[in-house]
Amino acid sequence: MTTRLALKNITKAYPGCVANDDISFSLNRGEIHALLGENGAGKSTLMNIIYGVVQPDAGELFINDVKVTINSPADARSYGIGMVFQHFTLFDSMTVAENIALALAQKPAEVSSAIEALRTTYELYVEPEKLVGTLSMGEKQRVEIIRCLLQDIQILILDEPTSVLTPQEAEQLFALLNTLSAKGCAVIFISHKLSEVARICHSATILRRGKVSGKITPGQTSLSTLTKLMMGDQSSVTKTECRAASQSFLTVEGLSTRAYPGDDTALKNLCFDVKQGEILGIAGVAGNGQEALLSALSGEINQYQRPAGDIRFNGQSVIAASPVERRSSGMGYVPAERLGRGAVANMSLVSNALLTCYGQGLLRYGFINIQAVQQLTRSIIAKFGVRTPGIEANANQLSGGNLQKFILGRELQQQPRLLIAAHPTWGVDISAQQHIYRDLLTLRDSGCAILIISEDTDELFTLCDRIGALCHGELSPLMAANQVSLDQLGQWMLGEFAHAS
Amino acid sequence: MHLELRPVPDYKWQYLSPLLATMLTLLSGWLLFAWLTDAPGHALYVFFIAGISDAFGLSEWLLKATPMLLCAYGLAICYRASLWNIGAEGQLLMGALVGSAVALEFLDSESSLAIPSVILAGMTGGALWALLAGLLKFRFNTSEILTTIMLNYIAMNLLQWAVYGPLKDPGGFNFPESALFSEATLLPVLWPDTRLHVGFLFTCVVMPLTWLLLAKSFVGFQIQVAGQDPKAAVMAGYPVKRLGYVVLLISGALAGLAGAVEVIGPLGQLVPTVSPGYGYSAIIIALLGRLHPVGITLAGLLVSLLFMGAELSQIEMGLSSAIASLFQGLLLFFFLACDVLIRYRIRFSPGTVTPQPNH
Numbered sequence: 001m002t003t004r005l006a007l008k009n010i011t012k013a014y015p016g017c018v019a020n021d022d023i024s025f026s027l028n029r030g031e032i033h034a035l036l037g038e039n040g041a042g043k044s045t046l047m048n049i050i051y052g053v054v055q056p057d058a059g060e061l062f063i064n065d066v067k068v069t070i071n072s073p074a075d076a077r078s079y080g081i082g083m084v085f086q087h088f089t090l091f092d093s094m095t096v097a098e099n100i101a102l103a104l105a106q107k108p109a110e111v112s113s114a115i116e117a118l119r120t121t122y123e124l125y126v127e128p129e130k131l132v133g134t135l136s137m138g139e140k141q142r143v144e145i146i147r148c149l150l151q152d153i154q155i156l157i158l159d160e161p162t163s164v165l166t167p168q169e170a171e172q173l174f175a176l177l178n179t180l181s182a183k184g185c186a187v188i189f190i191s192h193k194l195s196e197v198a199r200i201c202h203s204a205t206i207l208r209r210g211k212v213s214g215k216i217t218p219g220q221t222s223l224s225t226l227t228k229l230m231m232g233d234q235s236s237v238t239k240t241e242c243r244a245a246s247q248s249f250l251t252v253e254g255l256s257t258r259a260y261p262g263d264d265t266a267l268k269n270l271c272f273d274v275k276q277g278e279i280l281g282i283a284g285v286a287g288n289g290q291e292a293l294l295s296a297l298s299g300e301i302n303q304y305q306r307p308a309g310d311i312r313f314n315g316q317s318v319i320a321a322s323p324v325e326r327r328s329s330g331m332g333y334v335p336a337e338r339l340g341r342g343a344v345a346n347m348s349l350v351s352n353a354l355l356t357c358y359g360q361g362l363l364r365y366g367f368i369n370i371q372a373v374q375q376l377t378r379s380i381i382a383k384f385g386v387r388t389p390g391i392e393a394n395a396n397q398l399s400g401g402n403l404q405k406f407i408l409g410r411e412l413q414q415q416p417r418l419l420i421a422a423h424p425t426w427g428v429d430i431s432a433q434q435h436i437y438r439d440l441l442t443l444r445d446s447g448c449a450i451l452i453i454s455e456d457t458d459e460l461f462t463l464c465d466r467i468g469a470l471c472h473g474e475l476s477p478l479m480a481a482n483q484v485s486l487d488q489l490g491q492w493m494l495g496e497f498a499h500a501s
Numbered sequence: 502m503h504l505e506l507r508p509v510p511d512y513k514w515q516y517l518s519p520l521l522a523t524m525l526t527l528l529s530g531w532l533l534f535a536w537l538t539d540a541p542g543h544a545l546y547v548f549f550i551a552g553i554s555d556a557f558g559l560s561e562w563l564l565k566a567t568p569m570l571l572c573a574y575g576l577a578i579c580y581r582a583s584l585w586n587i588g589a590e591g592q593l594l595m596g597a598l599v600g601s602a603v604a605l606e607f608l609d610s611e612s613s614l615a616i617p618s619v620i621l622a623g624m625t626g627g628a629l630w631a632l633l634a635g636l637l638k639f640r641f642n643t644s645e646i647l648t649t650i651m652l653n654y655i656a657m658n659l660l661q662w663a664v665y666g667p668l669k670d671p672g673g674f675n676f677p678e679s680a681l682f683s684e685a686t687l688l689p690v691l692w693p694d695t696r697l698h699v700g701f702l703f704t705c706v707v708m709p710l711t712w713l714l715l716a717k718s719f720v721g722f723q724i725q726v727a728g729q730d731p732k733a734a735v736m737a738g739y740p741v742k743r744l745g746y747v748v749l750l751i752s753g754a755l756a757g758l759a760g761a762v763e764v765i766g767p768l769g770q771l772v773p774t775v776s777p778g779y780g781y782s783a784i785i786i787a788l789l790g791r792l793h794p795v796g797i798t799l800a801g802l803l804v805s806l807l808f809m810g811a812e813l814s815q816i817e818m819g820l821s822s823a824i825a826s827l828f829q830g831l832l833l834f835f836f837l838a839c840d841v842l843i844r845y846r847i848r849f850s851p852g853t854v855t856p857q858p859n860h
Contacts, residue, residue: 300735323738335736344730355726356737358719367717 002029003065004186005050005081005155010059012045019045020056021210027155032177032187034197034218036230037207041429043190046207047157050188051083052076063155082148083157088140092133096126100147114150122149122179137285138169145176156180157188162196163426166285167457167490174200193458194226206230230430248273249330249418249449250297254309257292257301265289265473267296269309272468272478274418274449279440280478281464282453284493289473290336290422290453297420297451298333299323313418328359332416334408336423336453342407343395349388352395353377353410360414376413384409385435401432408436418449425459437463457489471495504845514843519789519796521842522835523803529831538818547817548810548824558809560695564767566805568593568759568776570704572783573801574711575755577792581715582748583728588634588649589756590780591656592627596757597764598660599626601668601679601771604686604764615685620761627757628750630656635749639742645749653780664773679771688766700762704798707755712794724748756780777808785833804829 006026012019019042027033037043048054050061052070061068063079070076076083090099097108097115104111112128119125126135126142135143141161148156162170177187177200191197197204198218206214206229214229255270267289274280284290295301297311299322311319313329321329333356335341343352354362354373362372377391386406388398395403404424411419424440425433440463444450453470454460460467461481468478469492476492491497530548534541553562572589579586600623607615634652637643661677670680688698714721727734727741734741759779764771786804790797811825 298736299738303735303741323736325738327738333736337732340730341732341736344726344733346729347726351722351726354722355733358737363719366719368719368722 003027004029004031004063006062006065007046007050008060008062010046010049010056010061012049012054012056018210020049023059023207023210023212025205025212025215027186027188029186030181030184031203032181032189032201034189034191034201034204035207036191036194036197036204036226037429041207041230042210043207044159047083047159047188047190050076050155051081051157077151077153080152080154081157082151082153082155084141084144084148084159084161086159086161086163088144090132090140090143092131094132095128096130096132096135096143096146097128099132099143100150103147104150111150115146118146118149121183122176124149124176124179136169137164138166138172141165141173142176153185155186155188157190159190161189162191162193164286164455166493167486168494170196195458197226247276249276249314250274250451251312251315252297252309253312255293255296255307255311256309257296257307258305259292265292267292267307267473270475272475274451276417276449277444277447278465279444279450279452279463281460281467281481282451282470282475283457283460283467283489284453284455284470286455288471290470292473293470294335294420294422294453298331298335299326327356327414330417332411332414332419334404334411334419334421334424336426338400338403338407339396343403345396346394348392348394349381349386349398349406350374350377350391352406353380355410357410357414380406380409380413384412384439399429401428404428405432405435405439408439412439412443416443416448418451419443420451420453422453423455424452425456426454433459457486460489461486469493469497471497502847502849504841505848507844507846510844511846512843514839515791518839518842519791519800519836522789522832522839525835525839526828526832529835530828533827537820544814544818544820547814549806551817552809552813553806556692557695560692560697562802562805562809563701564695564697565808566801567701567704567766568763568779569783569786569805570798570801571707571759571762572756572780573786573790573797574704574707574794575752576783576787577790577794577797578711578715578724579748579752580787580792581721581728582724582745583731584638584745584748585646586631586634586649586749586752587646587784588631588652588780589752589759589783590776590778591649591653592630592753592756593760593763593776593780594653594656594660595630596623596627596760597771597775598656598663598668598760599623599757600761601682601764602663604682605668605679607686608680608683610683611685613685615683616688616765619686619765620758623761623764624754624757627760628754630757631749631753632746635746639745660771660775661773664771668771670770677773681770682765686765687769688762696767698762698766700766703758703762708794708798715794720744720747756783782808782829785829789832789836803832807832 004027008024010020010023023046035043045054049056052072052075061070068079070079097111101108101111115128124142124146126139126146132140132143161173165173180187189197189201201218204216204218205212206216208230216226251273253271255267257267259266265288270293272280292301296307301307302322307319310317313326313331316329318326318329339345344355350373353376354368357376360376362369362376374391380386381388381391384405386409387402398406408424425436428436440450452460452463464481466478467481467484467489469476469489471493472495476497531541531545534544538544552558572593576586576589600619603622604619630652634645634648637648638645664677664679668679670678673680688700691697691699691701723734723739724744726737727739727744731741760775763775768775782804786797786800789800807825807828811822814820814824815822
């Protein structure tokens with residue numbers, strides 16, 4: 001076996017932190033290699049070094065056993081390295097062929113025939129004439145991969161590729177990766193999802209705080225060992241049986257909306273309830289009505305339209321109530337966007353605590369009682385383990401996981417009786433994720449009704465007592481989580497639930 | 502030499518940047534005067550110091566600053582809410598117009614209600630003019646930047662129509678002016694033997710109130726959240742539209758107050774040239790002052806000094822009065838240029854790639 005890529009003693013320091021500290025690993029021909037680690041463990045820096053975006057302070061890179069210096073992404077591509085970023089770099093208003101032609105500096109017609117050629121070698125196909133804007137996330141990802149393959153790559157880097165895919169789409173991706181591997185292409189697979197890694201990766205390097213904390217063979221190492229290598233010694237969350245679940249707190253009856261601003265789907269006659277002391281999970285690929293549902297529940301939608309049907313908190317109709325009134329009757333809300341909705345990026349944590357906690361005795365005659373707000377901020381930071389330079393740090397100075405802990409903490413501080421959380425651990429590292437899971441389960445056990453809307457099916461199965469899926473604005477049947485298979489949920493996410501249950 | 506992104510913004514440059522900009526403006530002024538005159542040092546002295554070297558000069562300085570400061574405090578509140586009200590000029594003119602119309606009702610009166618009525622009328626006029634822009638924005642989604650500018654021209658034309666028409670002094674030999682207001686409507690002089698009137702005290706009241714609103718009150722906090730992140734404001738349930746109206750009304754009322762104070766203060770009647778662009782200068786003042794009441798006060802004094810210096814150097818040295826606008830432009834230009842230093846630093850070494858943040 002030849003070594004496709006080898007890294008020797010790579011070190012890269014930024015002011016205030018060593019992102020990569022003496023990292024070495026190698027990648028053989030045809031190997032699918034996972035790179036695991038929490039946010040901030042140094043994965044992105046390492047990938048940026050391989051892809052030529054940043055230069056290491058020390059260390060050497062070898063490609064096919066030849067020492068190289070990669071000064072730019074163009075350099076990296078000329079060495080046969082391709083990268084698929086988490087956020088796609090495609091133009092929606094152009095066709096597949098045009099998008100690829102743009103990157104390769106070729107004519108769209110030439111690209112189309114090249115795409116046809118790939119169809120036979122890799123069973124990988126997207127119609128070249130389709131507009132990218134009309135493609136599903138999985139298809140867009142395929143376009144990105146095709147773009148890499150057409151550049152004759154030998155090493156493919158995928159950054160959290162499955163985070164946007166349905167289980168079925170993920171299966172197709174895995175099959176494709178296996179084909180690539182069989183043809184000799186090496187793959188670096190970055191993921192938070194340990195089960196996937198165990199299934200498809202031949203080997204894995206685990207990073208922790210900028211250093212290699214372990215190298216393992218995924219199939220042969222238990223999940224708990226893996227978790228330990230990534231997070232240090234912390235037990236992972238296991239769900240206890242749901243206790244209460246008697247009286248409904250949230251009841252939704254016949255909820256219908258028009259499409260919500262921002263290109264979302266209209267809701268069609270949704271009926272469900274969330275009981276006190278249970279977690280209800282709603283799965284689904286983004287853009288299937290999640291925005292409309294969240295804003296209808298939080299009351300934000302009333303700025304634009306009045307939905308049909310009824311929403312009741314504890315029997316009281318709140319369909320006409322403003323977000324403030326819903327908060328005061330016990331609702332807490334963790335929106336999907338942490339910066340730019342959940343928190344104001346350029347404001348301090350103190351201001352961001354005041355943002356929704358103003359009802360907690362922080363105001364005197366319309367003036368802000370700054371000591372009280374600071375006190376509250378400190379207690380949120382301490383209680384929920386938020387790592388921050390201080391209470392005056394701006395929200396955008398915190399890592400995603402810490403900001404999410406802060407936002408969740410801020411809502412829990414208000415002792416909600418209903419918590420609505422959208423993608424509560426999206427892009428969050430494992431230790432923050434575990435922390436958030438524990439907090440949510442504790443909240444459930446204290447009798448709060450919790451609704452989680454998420455794309456992460458692992459998360460939903462870990463947390464939820466009942467589960468369903470949203471597709472094209474319609475809700476699948478809701479069933480006890482332990483009676484739903486992943487396959488069944490995947491069907492629901494694709495909208496095939498008319499005949500079910 | 503190149504610019505490099507700082508890892509964290511250097512907030513000390515928030516304070517250093519206006520100072521550096523002022524110094525660069527002075528330096529360019531010196532070069533300009535060196536080109537235009539034989540004694541650039543003397544010209545700078547005439548421009549910046551001679552005007553305020555005696556008590557009368559000082560009083561004129563504060564008098565000049567009063568309307569601009571009133572407008573600028575209001576604009577700062579608007580800009581904190583990300584409502585780009587460019588219409589302080591029009592709101593000021595409407596304040597002057599409506600205030601004058603009421604003042605003319607008190608021509609033969611000695612009522613102590615005269616002054617409060619005029620001031621209230623002026624504030625209402627300005628506020629309603631701003632409300633128009635608000636309605637257009639929140640009802641029809643038009644850009645307030647465009648509508649407020651257009652409303653400035655409409656206000657100017659309304660004012661012209663009024664002084665040539667209904668408000669023209671019948672005994673004024675057909676000059677486009679209103680009658681002189683009665684003693685009961687004129688603001689009392691604050692400093693004997695000068696023109697500085699009690700209108701100046703309004704700035705002393707409005708400044709701390711603005712500070713209190715922005716820094717201490719929950720409404721001020723909501724305004725700033727709505728300005729920085731409307732989605733967060735909606736998420737938290739703040740009444741974003743209502744806050745927008747409130748902010749426009751405050752800003753319009755303050756500009757209207759400035760207009761009313763001008764006509765019953767130094768002018769004593771309504772003339773077509775109520776404002777030599779106070780409302781526009783107030784925009785520069787608000788931005789130079791970093792939308793902070795104290796900063797605005799300093800910036801307002803600086804800009805009114807430019808106005809006075811231009812007048813004086815026109816009289817003493819025969820320089821064009823356009824020099825005031827030129828200096829304002831220079832100041833704004835350098836200020837914006839220096840602001841780059843908050844987020845970037847200058848490096849004289851050959852370039853390296855800016856590090857990407859690690860996540």
